[in-house]
Amino acid sequence: MEAYITADWIYPVKTPPIKNGVLGVNEDGSIHVVLSADEAKGIENIKHYDGVIVPGFINTHCHLELSHLRGKIAEKTGLTTFIKQILSQRQQPEEAIISAMQAADAAMYENGIVAVGDISNLLISKSVKLNSKVYYHTFVEVFGFNRPSEPIIAAAIEIKEGFNPLTASIVPHAPYSVSPSLFNEIEKVTSVDDISSIHNQETLGENELFETGTGKFADFFAELGIAQNEAHNCGENSMKYHLPKLSKTVNTLLVHNTFSSKADVDFAKQEHQKLYWCLCPNANIYIENNLPDVDLLKNEGLKITLGTDSLASNHQLNILAEMKTLQDQKAISFEESLKWATLNGAEFLRIDAQYGSFEKGKKPGIILIDIVKDGVIEKETTIKRLF
């Protein structure tokens, strides 16, 4: 027995929004039918909601493991200072880390998030993910520039297998932290049905390190006593370094892209056919007080997704809040960013058979947002899960 619900607008995402559209929903929350107001004439007992109804949000970039650092990291200090703060404060008692992750997971659920691509360096998030109502794919993240690659990969394989039965894949952290030989080892353990992810051009110092061997990352490495690699100071930026080393057959997320230029986009389009471009605007403001050239990425027709990053660099794990920042700072419409926040993320995570849009047979989560008026997000809160 299905229920019928309606709102001021229904956003199926794959097709245009429907004014006073009607969703027929099966008892298990799967979509039975999507109807226009006309097509729904004659159906009785349609429950009306004020606001707009959208499919569940997909958060393609999070670090659940860093949830206990909420409010502990100073804002707008730049990426290298941010990393130093994370390293010095990350160690905490296990119970504190787990309870912070549980709270973060519950908050994501309340905020209408149905699936998460989550970066992990450890196995500690497994119990939270297993008991969650949210779908998780875990990216087991590796790094290493000045040490042998084999032990790094061996440890990562153990963590990946530890996450079983949850899905997981082994991925590089960032261009500045992964050596050519480690990229090579990652490629060896990547299979065609994996998904990959890498932090990309998050700060100016990252490009500078590769181009000229100078800047904030070069200083940071010097401070740590890490010798420069042959890839550094080579006249080409970080994207030219890492993209050719990635597996070309798997969906791959470039995260942040704060300093990606038109030339980078042109190069990326030639080099890799399965790229998705993740924006984490609130984290970019938190860490670097800078935002990517969103118009460029949009106008180039790239597949854009959204992420919250972690509570170390965000005040909340809320995709609607990321959409509001893009609306306020970059004039991105609700309808546009909604596709990034739902369907594109589901496609990237290869879960679009169930998530990302209202279509017959899918069970994408059904979210009521009553603070969107005339396609404008007025506040960040007031999200209600209907299914």
Ligand SMILES: [Zn+2]
């Ligand atoms: Zn991140």
